[in-house]
Amino acid sequence: MVVLNKIYTRTGDDGTTALGTGERRPKYDLRVEAYGTVDEANAAIGVARAHLPDGQPDLDAMLAAVQNDLFDLGADLATPDDGGKADHEPLRVVPAQVARIEKDIDQLNADLEPLRSFVLPGGSGAAAALHMARTICRRAERLMVSLAAQEPGKVGEAALHYINRLSDFLFVASRWVNDKGEADVLWVPGKNR
Numbered sequence: 001m002v003v004l005n006k007i008y009t010r011t012g013d014d015g016t017t018a019l020g021t022g023e024r025r026p027k028y029d030l031r032v033e034a035y036g037t038v039d040e041a042n043a044a045i046g047v048a049r050a051h052l053p054d055g056q057p058d059l060d061a062m063l064a065a066v067q068n069d070l071f072d073l074g075a076d077l078a079t080p081d082d083g084g085k086a087d088h089e090p091l092r093v094v095p096a097q098v099a100r101i102e103k104d105i106d107q108l109n110a111d112l113e114p115l116r117s118f119v120l121p122g123g124s125g126a127a128a129a130l131h132m133a134r135t136i137c138r139r140a141e142r143l144m145v146s147l148a149a150q151e152p153g154k155v156g157e158a159a160l161h162y163i164n165r166l167s168d169f170l171f172v173a174s175r176w177v178n179d180k181g182e183a184d185v186l187w188v189p190g191k192n193r
Contacts (some may be wrong), residue, residue, distance in 0.1 A: 019089060020079030030147045036075035037140040038163070042070040044136050045170075048129035052177065059173060062104045066166065069097050073159055077144070080154045093159040101165045108169075108176040118187040119171075123178035130174035137167040 017027050025032055049063050053061055079090040121131035141163045148155035175181045 020075065030075060030143065031080065032149050032151055034140060034143040035055075035074045037136065037143055038070055038074045038077065039181065040073075041133055041166075042067050042137040043139050044129065044133035045070070048126055048133055050131050051124070051126040053124070053126065056177065059108070059177065062108075062169075062173070065104075066101070066169070067161065069093070069101075070166075072097070073162060075162035076156060076159050080151065081156075092156055093162050095158050095161075098158055098161045098165055101162065101169050105165065105172050108172045112172070112181045114174050115181075118188050119175065120185040121174075122185045123174075123183040127174040127178040127183070130170050134167050134174065135165060137170060141167065166189050 015027055019031070019057055020023055045063055045067055049060055052063075053091075072091055075091040076093050081090075082178055121135075122128050141160075142164055144155055144160060148160060175184055178184050
């Protein structure tokens with residue numbers, strides 16, 4: 001259970017932050033960058049949800065589930081595997097979360113025509129916000145992959161799969177919210193030469 005009754009602690013004034021293990025790391029640490037960027041993606045999804053048109057409760061529910069998953073992912077990243085030394089089992093992203101997001105991708109994608117061009121970020125406000133969330137998600141993935149290379153065995157496989165699927169989900173959701181792809185803005189190669 002989380003209890004936040006005091007928001008500022010001053011413990012980070014020295015430029016460090018505590019991981020879930022209690023270990024202090026510099027705020028520029030790659031692990032902190034990774035879970036901070038996951039948090040940024042979560043906030044961008046919140047903006048996208050605020051822009052969803054009425055009548056899309058299924059997509060909103062999918063995005064709400066993703067936001068909760070992203071807190072799980074942040075907790076996962078903030079608590080590196082210590083080889084079982086902790087006095088409790090840390091929260092980890094699990095394959096069932098990856099499977100659920102794949103099911104959601106398939107459900108939304110079933111309503112879309114195949115693409116014949118790349119899509120420019122835009123169309124509706126909700127689609128543009130979902131594209132922004134997608135690009136932040138891709139940055140989080142790059143950081144997580146770097147972290148996995150830097151700290152072998154300390155980033156879960158399911159966590160890496162989840163963040164990779166999430167950007168796919170956000171892309172499909174952006175098309176789906178764009179009138180099921182009808183309002184997509186397509187890239188025209190060399191159009192302005």
